[in-house]
Amino acid sequence: MSATIVLADDHRIVRQGLRALLEAQNDLRVIAETGDGLEAVELVERLRPDVLVVDVMMPGLNGLEVTRQVRQRWPTTKVVVLSMRASKPFVAEALRHGAGAYVLKASGVADLVLAVREVITGGQYLSPPLSREALGAFARNAEEATLDLYETLTGRERQVLQLAAEGLTNAEIGARLSISPHTAMTHRSNLMRKLGLHSQADLARFALRRGVLPFDE
Amino acid sequence: MQRLTPEVEANALRTVAEALNREAGLKESLAISLDVALTLVGSETGWIVLLNEEGGTRLAARGLPPALEVGDRAAMRWADCACLRKLAADELGGARVIECERIKKARGGKRGLRRHVSIPIRANGRRLGNVNLALPAGREVSDKELLLLTTIGNQISVAVHRAQLYERAKTRRVDEETALLRLSQSPLSESDPQRMMDTAARAAADTLQTELAAIALVDENGQTFSGRANVGWPPEIFLHLRQIPLTENMGLTHAIRNSAPLIIPDESRETRFGPPPWIEQMGITSSLLVPMLVAGRAVGGVVVNSRTKRDWSEDDVRLLSLIANTTAQALERVRLLDTVRQSESKFRALIEHSYDAITLLDAGGNLIYNSPSLPRITGRAPEETLGQNFAAVLHPDDLPAAADLFARLLQSPGVTLQTQVRVRHKDGTWRWVEAIGTNLLDDPSVGAIAANYHDITERKQAEDALRESEERYRTLVEYASDGIFLSDAQGRYLDVNPRACDMLGYSREELLSMSIADVIAPEELAARPIRFDELRAGKALISERQLRRRDGSFLEVEISARILPDGRLQGIARDITERKRAEAALRESEDRYRDLVENSQDLICTHDLDGKLLSVNEAAVRLTGYSREALLRMDMASLLAPEVRHHFNTYLKKLRAAGRARGVMQIQTASGETRYWEYDNTLRTEGVAVPIVRGLAHDITERKRAQEERDEILEQVRAGRERLQAVSQQLLDAEEAERRRIALDLHDEVVQTLTGLRLLLQPGPGVPPERVATRMGEAQTIVEELVARVEELSLDLRPAALDDMGLLPTLLDHFERYSARTGVRVACKHSGLQRRFPPQIEIAAYRIVQEALTNVARHAGVADAIVRLWANAENLGVQVEDAGAGFDPAAPPPGGFTTGLSGMRERARLLGGDLTLESAPGGGARLTAEFPLAGPVEQREPPR
Incomplete structure (x- = not known):
């Protein structure tokens, strides 16, 4: 029994080329094709293919979003993403959205067949020169480098944060820092916005957690 | 030089004693004594010095060398002579030999003198002076000689002391005489008691040489005394010396009560009295108090006080008592004189101001006595009409009645009858008198008819005038x-x-x-x-x-x-x-007017030329928030807003000058609100007692605020349009530059490459078939390069991946390419970015980061940059930081930087965001852009 494939690419010529290529394989069968992202999702819903081959660039709904929805709703359908770009961030993003394979359009035609076969068996495939190792390192870096919001504050905002957390009013902060109460208020609202804080209690909690305020005092 | 034998010794002492005991003057005696002493030590040079405040006085001198003759021969100063100072300090030393500084310092011939014997002259342990005997070179003086010289010195001391005492006694006597003279001349002859006492106080202070003197008198009540005159007392202290009871335990009350002097040499040791506070306040050390006696009775006291210690001598007491008693007697004299003068004048007044006149008549009607007040009535001297009959002085018309009255008086002794008659005045007029006649013929002490009468002419005239006025009144009443x-x-x-x-x-x-x-x-x-x-x-x-x-x-x-x-x-x-x-009509018109005023929506008021409000209408109360009563207590100026209050005088000036003032005034209402009134006020000067200003004002605050709001919006629109124009121009410029770049790229790279490709693919004649395969391989490579190049170009134009991949991957991709191109590493930290944002925000955030990184590469000169990205439900923030060169934000580096920055700022602003730039020269740079996310965005987490 051959695996069923839905093909989604907005370029008809590319689509035809790919279809010819895939159908030349005995064990693969293209059961539908489309040039629109939304239609691709509908087709998957209706036909429940084994594999969806989808271009990143799609009108209607972009390829990654199609991938995400498909993988979320019908996990039995594996997705091969086609892309022009051999960029690690993009690959990582595609994989994060649930793609099983990332195939460069510029790669040789055999690459796509390899990828389809790989995903059907539950594996992952990346077109050369991409490699899982390089990608892994990148992804780790990208994930680990999460942001401490405190770093985004300006020097002045940090001073205001500390004084505000100590319970000083805008007027008192202004007097302490030799700025107008109005300016102090602006700094305070800016830093609260940056830190996503909504109340004085939030502010004090943040200051405690972040160690801006010592616990004993 | 003599050998010192007992004989020589005795001789010398005797000679000196004789010389000093002679009647002759001290100076002469000292000269002889000096000679004796010089003979004893075999010297020809010596002098005697008496100390005074400045130094010393040379009283006798022999054979002085020229150096010591210089200057004033008599005066010597402390500063000139160390021995003088030394000797003055050395109280107990006897005669001794001294190396003289004064001689040493002196310029000129000294005849080899260096030393002298110094013999002290002293009395009562006090140094009075010195006998100095110059010593010839090599002459030593034995202790025995020094002893003799000391003895001679003692003799001289006694003489000098005696002479000084004598001198002082003489001076004292002179003082005493002077004081008495002064007193006899002034207080005794003075008639003003105050001046008398002032002089006496001054005399007391001068005579006894004290800083303070005071005179106090027993008050009229005999129970208290008060200070009356003083020398040296500050008024604020002397003021307290008022009505002090004689029973007080004070020195002065003692002196007065006991009629005896009181001597207080040392106030600090005085225990008999409770010292009054001023003793300490005035720094008084010694006091002398004497009573002022008149006929053995104390009428007051004189006090002298000294701030230095004084042992008051008997002389002092006598002298002060003399002054006190002399003054007391003089005061008493003045007092008696005054009393006499007063009773005399009282008597005289009684006589002179007597109203009634008295005339005595004999039984025949002849005048035998006129009292001195007669001239007051008739202008005639009392004796002028004596001997005349009363008929001669009375008005003929009154004679019958007078004669009748007189007859009746004669008939009834002791009876008293009254009448009004006219008597002739010396000036020819007739005076009305009211006369009371009494028959006192039987009274042996009088023996006459007594007529007691006074002038009633004026009363008569007044009665006439009254009658006349009554008649006039009647006429007035009638008509x-x-x-x-x-x-x-x-x-x-x-x-x-x-x-x-x-x-x-x-x-x-x-x-x-x-x-x-x-x-x-x-x-x-x-x-x-x-x-x-x-x-x-x-x-x-x-x-x-x-x-x-x-x-x-x-x-x-x-x-x-x-x-x-x-x-x-x-x-x-x-x-x-x-x-x-008329009143009713006026009231009606006033009512109408008041209705108009009170119901007017406009403010109507009057105020005077000082701005004081005189009247206000209901609208004024409503518009100011003050009650009518409060307003009428205020002036216009205090209604004005504080910031414009200083214009009020200009307003008043304008009113005064032009009679009218119009404009808009800024008012502060009772609640503190600022209102704008358009006013048209006029000055009214005619027909009013005091010029008043009639004010008419219309509240235009709302209109003005609307106007201001409109102006503000217009200004915003204008500023916005200007900004838009500037940005549009920038965008046009940027677009043009971009097109130029792309055209260049297309031409230089793509077209050139394609041209090469075409040449490669052209099947030229004579190309061997084996070469064709090679050419195809080459062409394949060129096409791949071309694809990459075109892709690059397209990415630069717009990162298509942004739509497909979202912000974070696209930025990460950009960082890779950016690092590859510029060599600047990018450390990216992010939080909450794994989601999609509105496309315009994504592109703006992307472009801002891209532009900021371009600036880092161009200007910062660093190998690292940090990009921070964060998003929460409300905001997306991007931040690009470097630790590079930095710059002054007020003066950013040239070369498109400013344009780029304003482009970034504009992008942020268009989306309601904000862009801030922190930098300092050498302190790196940090650019932060924040975008509001319209409402919480649904979090869409991809499956894992």
């Missing part, structure tokens, strides 16, 4: 235009004038049978009864009443009523019908 009613105390009419009859339509006879109550409408009388009580109490009343006429009609009158001296009531009635009508 008065007001009705005049006279009634008795119960209101019954006694008299009325013709006008009164006219007014009421009654005849005079009719009215005289009526009373006040009959002509007043009954209802009115009930409502407002006639206030007889008040009238009878002397009060004048003015009231408006309606009178009822005979025909039953009513008449409006104003009645002025009062009681006359004779007890009658007078009422003057004035017809006020016309006035009432």
